[in-house]
Amino acid sequence: MSYGNKRWWALGLIALAQFMVIMDTSIIGVALPRMQADLGFSPENLSWVFNAYVVAFGGLLLLGGRLSDLFGARRMFVAGWLILLVGSAAAGLADGVAVELAARALQGAGAALIAPSALTLLMMLFGAEPRELTRALALYGAAAPAGGTAGVFLGGVITEYVSWPWVFYINIPIALLAVLAAPALMPAGGARRGSLDVAGALTVTAGLGGAVYAIVRAPEIGWTSAQTWLALAGAMVALVAFVAIQAARREPLMRLSIFRTPNLAAANVAQLLLGAAWIPMWFYLNLYLQQVLGYRAFPSGAALLPMTVLIMVGMIVIAPRAIGRFGAKPMVVTGLAVLAAGLGWLALIRPDGTFVADVLPASLVAALGMSLAFIPSLGTAISSARPEEGGLASGIVNTSYQVGSALGLAAMTAVAASYGASQLGDVPALTDGYSAAFVGAGVVAAAAAVIAAITLRTAAPRPETAVLPTPDQTDRASAR
Numbered sequence: 001m002s003y004g005n006k007r008w009w010a011l012g013l014i015a016l017a018q019f020m021v022i023m024d025t026s027i028i029g030v031a032l033p034r035m036q037a038d039l040g041f042s043p044e045n046l047s048w049v050f051n052a053y054v055v056a057f058g059g060l061l062l063l064g065g066r067l068s069d070l071f072g073a074r075r076m077f078v079a080g081w082l083i084l085l086v087g088s089a090a091a092g093l094a095d096g097v098a099v100e101l102a103a104r105a106l107q108g109a110g111a112a113l114i115a116p117s118a119l120t121l122l123m124m125l126f127g128a129e130p131r132e133l134t135r136a137l138a139l140y141g142a143a144a145p146a147g148g149t150a151g152v153f154l155g156g157v158i159t160e161y162v163s164w165p166w167v168f169y170i171n172i173p174i175a176l177l178a179v180l181a182a183p184a185l186m187p188a189g190g191a192r193r194g195s196l197d198v199a200g201a202l203t204v205t206a207g208l209g210g211a212v213y214a215i216v217r218a219p220e221i222g223w224t225s226a227q228t229w230l231a232l233a234g235a236m237v238a239l240v241a242f243v244a245i246q247a248a249r250r251e252p253l254m255r256l257s258i259f260r261t262p263n264l265a266a267a268n269v270a271q272l273l274l275g276a277a278w279i280p281m282w283f284y285l286n287l288y289l290q291q292v293l294g295y296r297a298f299p300s301g302a303a304l305l306p307m308t309v310l311i312m313v314g315m316i317v318i319a320p321r322a323i324g325r326f327g328a329k330p331m332v333v334t335g336l337a338v339l340a341a342g343l344g345w346l347a348l349i350r351p352d353g354t355f356v357a358d359v360l361p362a363s364l365v366a367a368l369g370m371s372l373a374f375i376p377s378l379g380t381a382i383s384s385a386r387p388e389e390g391g392l393a394s395g396i397v398n399t400s401y402q403v404g405s406a407l408g409l410a411a412m413t414a415v416a417a418s419y420g421a422s423q424l425g426d427v428p429a430l431t432d433g434y435s436a437a438f439v440g441a442g443v444v445a446a447a448a449a450v451i452a453a454i455t456l457r458t459a460a461p462r463p464e465t466a467v468l469p470t471p472d473q474t475d476r477a478s479a480r
Helices: 003-026 032-039 048-071 073-093 097-126 130-161 171-185 198-221 226-248 256-260 264-292 297-303 305-326 328-346 355-383 387-418 427-455 471-479
Strands: none
Touching: 003 048, 003 073, 003 097, 003 130, 003 171, 032 097, 048 073, 048 097, 048 198, 048 387, 073 097, 073 171, 073 387, 097 130, 097 355, 097 387, 130 297, 130 305, 130 355, 198 226, 198 387, 226 256, 256 264, 256 387, 264 297, 264 328, 264 355, 264 387, 264 427, 297 305, 305 328, 305 355, 328 355, 328 427, 355 387, 387 427
């Protein structure tokens, strides 16, 4: 196999990693009622089958990025797949609530090693060729919506025709394939000397995990609950301690000055707000299809296919060409504005609506906006960092998107509930609640477009620099 072909096979494995990380958040949705009956979950605790994964994933991403930098991206990539494999087997074999939640957290920990190391490997393979880097990031980005939609499809098929444990067992052969293929396809990724900063790892994991925990639990127990505010206060104390530790250490887990790198902080804010707008849209669009229009799980997944196909085409075909012609900043701003317009259109849904009139056109507009904004903001966030901090930059941008997703979904859940989304069976009330969530997500996307327009630095658009917005960033990419 030639080196060129080997790189693209390696990209396929990296895209598979992104596909699986996202699929594991969506595949369990249809299986939850069966799991509740078999394992004895209460209605209040059932959501933690999803949340346990998200809390572990979001809380450990920075640590995963640092481990990738210290011990080698390929080594951490393989380790993450092994942990995901063990967690998946345990989740399928679980016979009680505690074991199931622990297994889901273990899956999230594995994903937190896979995600930043995968992005680091992508930069190592394609960073020296900006045009190829743009295409590689486009394929990587397109794997996310594909994984989300595949999760809905597979979850419905497996739960209906096999049994719910297989929504976890399906990960095992894929993980084995990744573990066996990685040494042959992936560059080793030079491990470097340095300390791990255990105190920093513990405080940032506790802080991010606590914050995500508080955010995802708040709609259940109330935003004004003492438990919510105590959890947020504890998370804030841990994060302040983390910052103090990073400022004092010679070899910190996260060099704080990294955020002074041009465009890195701005691109991460764009990713955070993009997640905060997009994930609630995907979540409530699915609920509208099932609970208002009366679609079953499998047809609901099929209804999301046009949107998924457009995102993949947009990320692979449209976005790279547009970035090469207009530059990264205009595409981030335009994409976020188009997403906001699509969400505003979705807010016009009706209790007696139809898929063709109420869902399809608006969802396609939103999908186009997502595909235009995701790739340039992701590429800018990663390529802004020094080559030896690629894992850290990948961990930061993954953390930004995941925390933004959790925060946005929790906030829009509260908005939807206040407008009637908690009144199951009342179709007009449900529609009002879902419409309010789309409005809220649209406001987030519009605010993100304004913030990106103000904070992202503009570079002269040149085809040869594609995603990489400045000449010095192109030099850094070449060093990879």
